[in-house]
Amino acid sequence: xxxxxxxxxxxxxxxxxxxxxxxxxxxxxxxxxxxxxxxxxxxxxxxxxxxxxxxxxxxxxxxxxxxxxxxxxxxxxxxxxxxxxxxxxxxxxxxxxxxxxxxxxxxxxxxxxxxxxxxxxxxxxxxxxxxxxxxxxxxxxxxxxxxxxxxxxxxxxxxxxxxxxxxxxxxxxxxxxxxxxxxxxxxxxxxxxxxxxxxxxxxxxxxxxxxxxxxxxxxxxxxxxxxxxxxxxxxxxxxxxxxxxxxxxxxxxxxxxxxxxxxxxxxxxxxxxxxxxxxxxxxxxxxxxxxxxxxxxxxxxxxxxxxxxxxxxxxxxxxxxxxxxxxxxxxxx
Amino acid sequence: xxxxxxxxxxxxxxxxxxxxxxxxxxxxxxxxxxxxxxxxxxxxxxxxxxxxxxxxxxxxxxxxxxxxxxxxxxxxxxxxxxxx
Numbered sequence: 001x002x003x004x005x006x007x008x009x010x011x012x013x014x015x016x017x018x019x020x021x022x023x024x025x026x027x028x029x030x031x032x033x034x035x036x037x038x039x040x041x042x043x044x045x046x047x048x049x050x051x052x053x054x055x056x057x058x059x060x061x062x063x064x065x066x067x068x069x070x071x072x073x074x075x076x077x078x079x080x081x082x083x084x085x086x087x088x089x090x091x092x093x094x095x096x097x098x099x100x101x102x103x104x105x106x107x108x109x110x111x112x113x114x115x116x117x118x119x120x121x122x123x124x125x126x127x128x129x130x131x132x133x134x135x136x137x138x139x140x141x142x143x144x145x146x147x148x149x150x151x152x153x154x155x156x157x158x159x160x161x162x163x164x165x166x167x168x169x170x171x172x173x174x175x176x177x178x179x180x181x182x183x184x185x186x187x188x189x190x191x192x193x194x195x196x197x198x199x200x201x202x203x204x205x206x207x208x209x210x211x212x213x214x215x216x217x218x219x220x221x222x223x224x225x226x227x228x229x230x231x232x233x234x235x236x237x238x239x240x241x242x243x244x245x246x247x248x249x250x251x252x253x254x255x256x257x258x259x260x261x262x263x264x265x266x267x268x269x270x271x272x273x274x275x276x277x278x279x280x281x282x283x284x285x286x287x288x289x290x291x292x293x294x295x296x297x298x299x300x301x302x303x304x305x306x307x308x309x310x311x312x313x314x315x316x317x318x319x320x321x322x323x324x325x326x327x328x329x330x331x332x333x
Numbered sequence: 334x335x336x337x338x339x340x341x342x343x344x345x346x347x348x349x350x351x352x353x354x355x356x357x358x359x360x361x362x363x364x365x366x367x368x369x370x371x372x373x374x375x376x377x378x379x380x381x382x383x384x385x386x387x388x389x390x391x392x393x394x395x396x397x398x399x400x401x402x403x404x405x406x407x408x409x410x411x412x413x414x415x416x417x
Contacts, residue, residue: 048397
């Protein structure tokens with residue numbers, strides 16, 4: 001359907017915009033518009049169950065807005081003759097059963113005009129919601145309590161964790177997966193038992209439904225979940241490790257590093273490391289070659305955080321810009 | 334799904350679809366009124382209903398959204414539907 005600001009004719013579908021939402025009706029003449037309820041601004045106090053098909057004059061229909069006239073296109077289907085449209089609309093006067101998603105003024109106008117209910121507005125909002133960029137980052141402290149490895153899904157991941165020689169590593173990996181479970185449920189309402197995890201040749205775990213990335217350091221775990229490829233890394237600032245990181249800085253980074261004051265050098269180097277890790281994790285293939293990964297790119301978000309007196313650097317990377325929602329210090333059981 | 338989980342997820346969802354980037358997070362409690370406290374407009378209602386349907390995988394097909402006054406009413410409905 002195309003829309004114009006022309007003068008409406010008998011049987012035309014018309015609409016008016018109120019703050020981004022359209023109210024629809026069938027035009028008979030200036031004194032008679034058939035519509036499913038008045039515009040929302042004029043019926044605020046009514047319950048949905050009280051809204052009914054009624055007529056009003058054009059002024060009441062518009063409530064001060066601008067009238068638009070629908071011009072059907074081929075894809076809309078076959079339009080009824082104007083007389084039939086009006087007859088059908090009038091036959092529905094007094095009908096109730098309003099529902100904002102399934103039976104609203106637009107459904108009614110389309111039904112009168114084409115014989116089939118349709119709501120482009122609800123379809124558009126649904127599509128917009130499904131494609132909204134989402135990037136949530138979760139952090140949690142690893143608890144001291146005992147953990148039940150049998151709760152890990154899928155089985156292959158459980159086996160993988162069990163095969164770790166160190167109890168400390170087992171614990172870290174268990175709680176990282178537990179935080180992933182929490183994140184997938186909170187961000188996307190996914191249940192672990194309904195998901196089909198796949199493991200790539202590189203050993204990286206993937207989901208067909210969304211992207212995720214996991215990291216742990218000291219007593220902290222971090223998880224990022226997103227609709228786009230994402231990498232996350234958390235590292236405790238440890239001066240002992242910094243000389244190794246210094247060796248993998250690119251030329252540009254070395255220049256930057258030269259200008260960093262002594263007391264901020266450890267944090268700077270840890271930041272560069274987490275940036276390189278995050279960029280690598282968001283990718284699909286290859287080996288981790290930190291010395292070749294340039295960090296002067298868009299999509300990196302880094303912050304310093306202090307948990308239990310320990311300074312950490314938390315970095316998340318996604319090539320597609322998304323507002324990031326940080327959910328820190330999640331309590332894991 | 335527990336009531337607490339639904340409450341957390343509903344608040345996240347309303348923050349995602351109803352608030353501007355720069356505005357503070359919504360202060361939601363079960364007593365929060367959808368119209369007088371949250372100021373939900375008709376557009377806001379459409380966004381909220383679609384978001385809740387899509388996220389919780391339910392349909393508001395047996396109730397009008399205007400039948401809900403408070404956040405508690407919405408949580409009650411979701412709780413009934415997802416645990417049915």
